[in-house]
Amino acid sequence: xxxxxxxxxxxxxxxxxxxxxxxxxxxxxxxxxxxxxxxxxxxxxxxxxxxxxxxxxxxxxxxxxxxxxxxxxxxxxxxxxxxxxxxxxxxxxxxxxxxxxxxxxxxxxxxxxxxxxxxxxxxxxxxxxxxxxxxxxxxxxxxxxxxxxxxxxxxxxxxxxxxxxxxxxxxxxxxxxxxxxxxxxxxxxxxxxxxxxxxxxxxxxxxxxxxxxxxxxxxxxxxxxxxxxxxxxxxxxxxxxxxxxxxxxxxxxxxxxxxxxxxxxxxxx
Numbered sequence: 001x002x003x004x005x006x007x008x009x010x011x012x013x014x015x016x017x018x019x020x021x022x023x024x025x026x027x028x029x030x031x032x033x034x035x036x037x038x039x040x041x042x043x044x045x046x047x048x049x050x051x052x053x054x055x056x057x058x059x060x061x062x063x064x065x066x067x068x069x070x071x072x073x074x075x076x077x078x079x080x081x082x083x084x085x086x087x088x089x090x091x092x093x094x095x096x097x098x099x100x101x102x103x104x105x106x107x108x109x110x111x112x113x114x115x116x117x118x119x120x121x122x123x124x125x126x127x128x129x130x131x132x133x134x135x136x137x138x139x140x141x142x143x144x145x146x147x148x149x150x151x152x153x154x155x156x157x158x159x160x161x162x163x164x165x166x167x168x169x170x171x172x173x174x175x176x177x178x179x180x181x182x183x184x185x186x187x188x189x190x191x192x193x194x195x196x197x198x199x200x201x202x203x204x205x206x207x208x209x210x211x212x213x214x215x216x217x218x219x220x221x222x223x224x225x226x227x228x229x230x231x232x233x234x235x236x237x238x239x240x241x242x243x244x245x246x247x248x249x250x251x252x253x254x255x256x257x258x259x260x261x262x263x264x265x266x267x268x269x
Contacts, residue, residue: 015136016040020062022053050079069099077113084114084149094135114150144207145186146193183211198243227256
């Protein structure tokens with residue numbers, strides 16, 4: 001191994017101590033297990049089915065998950081989607097899909113399910129290290145919407161993906177203005193969805209409150225910051241009472257925040 005690889009591995013190692021492999025094939029799971037033990041002396045947990053994987057994650061709390069895709073009884077994309085929408089502490093853990101059939105459509109489907117990276121078989125050690133480096137040393141913003149939960153898709157950087165990005169920006173850091181606009185758009189859509197998906201809508205709104213508060217503090221906008229805090233308090237109050245939630249009331253309470261919506265987005269609504 002080159003010196004540069006050794007330095008990168010040293011930086012990654014603390015984030016690779018607990019690794020889960022979701023794969024029904026012992027040979028595939030064994031290969032990744034051996035490589036991860038060599039790379040970072042990882043503790044490995046293997047699950048042969050999606051149900052077992054979701055059950056074990058609660059106690060194992062993996063830092064990185066490898067999920068096979070394209071073979072029964074494991075559908076790595078479905079597993080990722082279920083993980084992201086769960087209440088497990090490790091729902092934010094990076095997921096790397098491993099498959100021998102990496103089509104453009106399959107890669108986009110995985111990205112839209114909340115997958116971090118795509119690893120095509122057969123793969124080299126260099127391929128594996130590149131994916132690990134991406135998920136550990138180049139973290140992406142987290143998006144907590146109603147229809148999508150996972151890492152920011154604008155930063156999807158798998159070596160297997162060569163298509164166009166869906167959105168305009170591909171910078172590493174999200175500018176305050178862009179973060180603000182995205183949080184407001186998600187907040188607006190979550191309020192609309194509060195009747196059909198109250199659990200995820202509430203979680204999404206809480207996440208946007210956190211982002212909006214950070215935006216307000218970052219740009220020293222006291223009104224934005226206090227409006228986010230006030231709306232967050234309202235969410236805490238109604239969440240304690242439980243669903244159903246009143247969408248019109250939420251929209252009225254969120255009005256001071258939604259007033260920050262960029263004009264072109266407000267018109268589009």
